[in-house]
Amino acid sequence: MAFLSRLKQGFGNTFSFFGDSWAELKKVRWPSRKELTSYSAVVLITVIVVTIYFWLLDIGISELVQLIV
Structure with missing residues (x-):
């Protein structure tokens, strides 16, 4: 069970990273x-x-x- 919770947390951090990156790209002045x-x-x-x-x-x-x- 601990392995699955760590795996879920890792994917959550990955999705959070991409979401934050997308939000920052919207702020860029091209x-x-x-x-x-x-x-x-x-x-x-x-x-x-x-x-x-x-x-x-x-x-x-x-x-x-x-x-x-």
């Missing part, structure tokens, strides 16, 4: 299409800039290692 587009552009530009930075850094370090070796 971005408009214009905001989403501008945020996505900022992220893509940032990723491209950081990628180029590390690519150049990698080339520089590789050249230094080649000179040392």
Whole structure:
């Protein structure tokens, strides 16, 4: 009997978690299409800039290692 009560309590906590999560999602202010587009552009530009930075850094370090070796 103790096992069944623990099992029931565990499922109750799971259902409570999903119910609370759904309630919190209703409170979220979702971005408009214009905001989403501008945020996505900022992220893509940032990723491209950081990628180029590390690519150049990698080339520089590789050249230094080649000179040392």
